[in-house]
Amino acid sequence: xxxxxxxxxxxxxxxxxxxxxxxxxxxITTWQNLLGLGNFPLWACLAGGITGLFVANRxxxxxxxxxxxIRVLAFSFFGGLILFLALSSFMNRVFAxxxxxxxxxxxxxxxxxxSRFGLLQDSIKxxxxxxxxQRPNKPLERIRLRYPYPTPPQEGDQITLPIRxxxxxxxxxxxx
Numbered sequence: 001x002x003x004x005x006x007x008x009x010x011x012x013x014x015x016x017x018x019x020x021x022x023x024x025x026x027x028i029t030t031w032q033n034l035l036g037l038g039n040f041p042l043w044a045c046l047a048g049g050i051t052g053l054f055v056a057n058r059x060x061x062x063x064x065x066x067x068x069x070i071r072v073l074a075f076s077f078f079g080g081l082i083l084f085l086a087l088s089s090f091m092n093r094v095f096a097x098x099x100x101x102x103x104x105x106x107x108x109x110x111x112x113x114x115s116r117f118g119l120l121q122d123s124i125k126x127x128x129x130x131x132x133x134q135r136p137n138k139p140l141e142r143i144r145l146r147y148p149y150p151t152p153p154q155e156g157d158q159i160t161l162p163i164r165x166x167x168x169x170x171x172x173x174x175x176x
Contacts, residue, residue: 017079024086030093032144035163035171044088045081052080092166099162099174106153107132107140131175133161143173 031037056076060069111126129145143161153159162174 020079020082020086024082027086027089030089033173033175034092034166035141035143035173037170040088040092040168040170041085044084047088048080048082048084049077050080051084052077055080088168092168092170093172095167096164096172097166099164101160102135102163103158103160104133104135106149106157106159107134107155109149109152111148133159143175145175 031041034040053073053076056073059076060072063069063072109132110130111128112130113125113127126148129148130142131145131149132140132142134140149159163171164174166172
C-alpha cells in the first residue's frame with residue numbers, strides 16, 4: 001500500500017470516529033425524554049466494553065509493536081463503549097411500540113437557558129422547558145421540551161402525555 005492510500009484510509013477512519021461521536025452525542029440528548037432509564041447506560045457500556053476488548057484481543061495480535069497494540073486496545077474499548085451507548089439508545093427508540101396517551105398529574109413547568117449560570121433570569125430568552133409530572137405509584141419525573149406545554153395547566157391538573165415502551169422496556173415521551 002502506498003503512502004497516499006494509507007493517508008486516505010486514516011482520514012476515513014478519523015471521519016468515521018468523528019461521526020460516531022456526533023451520533024452518540026445526539027443519542028445522549030434524547031435521554032432527556034426517557035422514563036425509567038435506570039442502569040441502561042451501565043449495561044450498554046458493559047456490553048460495549050466487553051465487545052471492544054474481544055475485538056481488540058483478535059486484532060492486537062496482528063501487531064508486533066506494543067504501542068500499536070495499546071492503541072488498538074484503547075480504540076476498540078472506547079469505540080465499543082460509544083458505539084453500544086448510541087446503538088442501544090437508537091434501537092430502543094426506533095423499535096418502540098405504539099404511543100399511548102397516559103394521564104399524569106402536572107406538577108410544574110420551568111424555562112431554562114443554555115447557560116452555565118443555571119436557570120433563566122427574566123431578561124434571557126428560553127431555550128427550552130422542563131415539564132415535571134407525577135404518575136400514579138411513580139417518583140416525580142421530568143422531561144425536556146423545546147416549547148412550553150400548550151395552555152399551561154395548574155399544579156395537580158391531569159394532562160395526557162404520549163408515551164411508548166421502547167425495545168429494552170424504557171419508556172419514551174413523544175412530545176417533540
